[in-house]
Amino acid sequence: xxxxxxxxxxxxxxxxxxxxxxxxxxxxxxxxxxxxxxxxxxxxxxxxxxxxxxxxxxxxxxxxxxxxxxxxxx
Amino acid sequence: xxxxxxxxxxxxxxxxxxxxxxxxxxxxxxxxxxxxxxxxxxxxxxxxxxxxxxxxxxxxxxxxxxxxxxxxxxxxxxxxxxxxxxxxxxxxxxxxxxxxxxxxxxxxxxxxxxxxxxxxxxxxxxxxxxxxxxxxxxxxxxxxxxxxxxxxxxxxxxxxxxxxxxxxxx
Numbered sequence: 046x047x048x049x050x051x052x053x054x055x056x057x058x059x060x061x062x063x064x065x066x067x068x069x070x071x072x073x074x075x076x077x078x079x080x081x082x083x084x085x086x087x088x089x090x091x092x093x094x095x096x097x098x099x100x101x102x103x104x105x106x107x108x109x110x111x112x113x114x115x116x117x118x119x
Numbered sequence: 120x121x122x123x124x125x126x127x128x129x130x131x132x133x134x135x136x137x138x139x140x141x142x143x144x145x146x147x148x149x150x151x152x153x154x155x156x157x158x159x160x161x162x163x164x165x166x167x168x169x170x171x172x173x174x175x176x177x178x179x180x181x182x183x184x185x186x187x188x189x190x191x192x193x194x195x196x197x198x199x200x201x202x203x204x205x206x207x208x209x210x211x212x213x214x215x216x217x218x219x220x221x222x223x224x225x226x227x228x229x230x231x232x233x234x235x236x237x238x239x240x241x242x243x244x245x246x247x248x249x250x251x252x253x254x255x256x257x258x259x260x261x262x263x264x265x266x267x268x269x270x271x272x273x274x275x276x277x278x279x280x281x282x283x284x285x286x287x288x289x
Contacts (some may be wrong), residue, residue, distance in 0.1 A: 058157030060231045063239045067160040094162035 046075045061087045072119040136284025144173030145209040153236035158245040171250035193258030
C-alpha cells in the first residue's frame, strides 16, 4: 500500500474532478491518494463522488485557510 | 496524458448516464460540451457525445483549415468550417480574434483550454460518435476523424444509447 499526493488547489471545474479521477485510476487497490483541495465545490463534491464510485474516504481535514486535505483509498 | 487503466476497486451499483448532442461547432459551446462531458465522466457517469453538423469540426483529425471531404463542394465547405483550432465563438468573434483571446485568458486563469478538455475526454474514455447523415452531406468518412471516435451512428442507435440517462443538446 502506497500513498500518493495530488494538489488541485489551483484547479477549476471540471479539472478538479478530472485530475482526481485520473490519479485514482493509476493507483492499485489499497493505495491511498492524498488530495489537497479548496473549500466550496471541490471540498463538497470530490469526497462525495469518490464514495459514490466505490472508493473509501478515510479522512477529511482542514490544513490552513481555505485548503483541506482528503485521503481517498482505492 | 497517456493511456490510463480505469479499473476501479469496486463498480458502482447503478451507473448514471449523460448523452450530449454536439451540434454547434462554436468554440464556447464546445467548451461547454467538453466541460460537462469530462466533469460527468470524472464523477462516475457514462458519457456519450454525438457530434453532428458543425459539431463534427471538433473531432476532425485536421484541426486547422483543410480541404477535408469528398467532392468539390464538401471540400470547400470543409475548408471554411475548419477544425477544432479554427472554431469561432458564438458572439463577438471579431474575425477569429476572440477564440485566441479566450485561449489566452483560460491559460492565464488556469482554466482548462478546449484542447485540454478534449484530451481529458479521450483519457476518460468518453464515448465519441459521429452522425452518419451529416457526414454524408459533408462528404466525410470515419477516417477523417480522430481515432477515438467509436462509431458512426444514426438517430435510432443514438436514442438506444442515451436511453435511461439525461440528454442535452448544445
